[in-house]
Amino acid sequence: MLGRANPMLPMICGIERVKRETHDTFTFELTPPCDYSFAPGQFNMLYVFGVGEVAISVSGDPSKKEALVHTIRAVGSVTKAICKLKGGGSVGVRGAFGSDWQIDKAVGKDVVLVAGGIGLAPLRPVIYHILANRAEFGRVSVLYGTRTTGDLVFRREIEQWRGRFDLDFEVTVDTASADWRGDVGFVTTLIRKASFDPLETVAMLCGPEIMMRFSIAELKKLGLTSEQIFVSMERNMKCAVGFCGHCQFGPAFVCRDGPVFRLDHLEPLFGKHEI
Amino acid sequence: MPDILESKNLQQLIEVLSADGYRVVAPTVRDNAIIYDEIATVADLPKGWTDKQDGGNYRLEKRKDDAFFGYNVGPHSWKKFLHPPVTRLFRAKLEGNGFQVVPEVEETPDFAFFGVRSCELHAIAIHDRVLIDEQFVDPVYQARREKIFTVAVNCGQAGGTCFCVSMNTGPKASFGYDIVLTEVLDGERHYFTVETGSEKGAEVMSKIPLRKAEAEESETAEKIVAETVLQMGRYLDTTGIRDLLIRNYDHPRWDEVASRCLTCANCTMVCPTCFCSTVEDVTDLKGHAAERWRKWDSCFTLDFSYIHGGNVRSSAKSRYRQWMTHKLSAWIDQFETSGCVGCGRCITWCPTGIDITEEVRAIRETEVSD
Structure with missing residues (x-):
């Protein structure tokens, strides 16, 4: 968090570059505020002039201080407004907020990242960190599923990652067009094919709750415990600092205690209806 | 031994607080309910009124006496002053390709809360915990909170929906006040026992006409609060x-x-x-x-x-x-x-x-x- 007296006041950040990822998803490179830093998994509140604020995870490289990167899917009024902004414009930024993926707990272990849709964005900083410190980790698998081939983000980068011998990057789509030669099916189907030692593995999950629920069931069948599984939660957020009450999940404030939780800290409520 | 403030001198307490620059907010009757708002004199207090409360039911009734605080809490709470229902966080204006954020510069009012009940002191302490004591501080709440002067009132009766005894939050104020009053109506006599809870409170008390309480007066006040404990309209078992x-x-x-x-x-x-x-x-x-x-x-x-x-x-x-x-x-x-x-x-x-x-x-x- 920035050292500011009023946690509700945004800093203004210029938009350096906008990259179109898919028909509705864009990656924004912002000039970061002074002394800005974040840990993989943390998020910012992005403010669009006159429209509102939205919580978005940082999708960039934590070691690169010169750019603050967000990947945003236009689904609500604020995200739609952000996605209309162009290089040279600006947004308000508050952050970084929340918990991170605690990558240090995965050192010396196999790592499985399971991402659904835009859920790959909050996990991308983990991939950057692991690849920059590759020797510290065991086998590393990234399992990525989207609805259609048209929803795949970071395509060029994924192609590069898939060319590496020290990273197993698997992609599947729910429904494929005729020219797709890759896997078809839910991301859970990739979990079985991945190679990792269930006793010495840390799994990090980000995507729709239903996708995380089925992934957890699959990982547990293979022997992982809740203490080995980290999930990133999404809830309505207005303040990001524990004042507005909107993001509560049982006793947790997702903004402050999350968004990343070790699964056993969310149980027994995780997966229950209307929490 | 507490001090005694005769009821006819209550006005002087309000005047001293006003002279010290406080905006005195207190219970007052409006739209057939006792709400909290700024008052000028004791005449604005709900003197001689009481409230009958039950599930989904609130009625004001005339009392047979001239008690200033002979009722319980109404629909308002002090949060409307400390955590305002509507606050502007900032303004922003377009400039060139971007925009600028203009922070709020609010003149924070100095409130004297007059007639705060024990349960409400606990409620304020809870908001302190939520809005000041955690990782982040809400500057709007903090600025207002730091400046308040609190005149608490021990409850001389419990309402039909009260259960502070179950929650261990009343009816006697135990902390968080500058001054605490207990109202006593004893035959022809009408007075308040007064105790201070802070230096600020002692300073204000030094400016109003007080005398030391007799043992019997102090006991009468204690007895009134003890009887309130037995009148709770509701009970909640908080075990586990x-x-x-x-x-x-x-x-x-x-x-x-x-x-x-x-x-x-x-x-x-x-x-x-x-x-x-x-x-x-x-x-x-x-x-x-x-x-x-x-x-x-x-x-x-x-x-x-x-x-x-x-x-x-x-x-x-x-x-x-x-x-x-x-x-x-x-x-x-x-x-x-x-x-x-x-x-x-x-x-x-x-x-x-x-x-x-x-x-x-x-x-x-x-x-x-x-």
Whole structure:
């Protein structure tokens, strides 16, 4: 968090570059505020002039201080407004907020990242960190599923990652067009094919709750415990600092205690209806 | 031994506070209810009035005496002054390709809260915990909170929906005041015992006409508060309540209460500890100037839990469960205190008279153990 007296006041950040990822998803490179830093998994509140604020995870490289990167899917009024902004414009930024993926707990272990849709964005900083410190980790698998081939983000980068011998990057789509030669099916189907030692593995999950629920069931069948599984939660957020009450999940404030939780800290409520 | 302030001199306390620059806010009668607002003289206090309260029911009645504080809490709480219902967070204006943020420069009012009950002192302490003592500080709340002068009043009677004894929050003020009064009406005599809780309080007291209390006067005041303890309109058994509600997430009572709950949010608006808020963005017609406002919000609204794809808590059942479980259970995990101070407002102001103490009892008594 920035050292500011009023946690509700945004800093203004210029938009350096906008990259179109898919028909509705864009990656924004912002000039970061002074002394800005974040840990993989943390998020910012992005403010669009006159429209509102939205919580978005940082999708960039934590070691690169010169750019603050967000990947945003236009689904609500604020995200739609952000996605209309162009290089040279600006947004308000508050952050970084929340918990991170605690990558240090995965050192010396196999790592499985399971991402659904835009859920790959909050996990991308983990991939950057692991690849920059590759020797510290065991086998590393990234399992990525989207609805259609048209929803795949970071395509060029994924192609590069898939060319590496020290990273197993698997992609599947729910429904494929005729020219797709890759896997078809839910991301859970990739979990079985991945190679990792269930006793010495840390799994990090980000995507729709239903996708995380089925992934957890699959990982547990293979022997992982809740203490080995980290999930990133999404809830309505207005303040990001524990004042507005909107993001509560049982006793947790997702903004402050999350968004990343070790699964056993969310149980027994995780997966229950209307929490 | 406390001091004695004769009731005819109560006006002088208000005058001293006004002269010290405070805006004196106190109970006053408006629209057939006792609410909190700025007062000028003792004549603005609800002298000779009392309130009859029950589930979904609030009526003012004339008392047979001239008590200044012969009633319990109404629909307002002090949170409306410390955590205002509507606050502008900032203004922004377009500039070239971008925009500038203009922070709010608010002249924070100096409030003297006049007639704060013990349960309300506890409620303020809970807000301190939520809005000041955690990782982040709400500057709006903090600026106002630091400046208040608190005149507490020990309750001389309990209301029909009061249960502060169950929550261990009253009826006698034990902390958080500058001055505390106990009102005594004894035959022809009408006076207040006065005790100080701070240097600020002692300074104010030095400016008003007081005398030392006789032992008998002090005992009479103690007796009045002790009798209040026995008059509680409601009772809530808090034994193991945190775990009780967690393990009864699927209890059929939630469906039953949802059939009576209108999700109107009244309970959250009158609750002195409910702190939830939302934000609203507005622009001028040309779209050159924007403002961002914070407003009280309620977990009973459908939008409260909206994320793309739908509302997390779409049923009335889940919203009532969220409110009550947060208040009595999750709050303990979050802030190491219950979120309920037993003031009874949520019971009185519920249009269908849903009673939090009855809901806890129903769950406790019909719990199906695994």
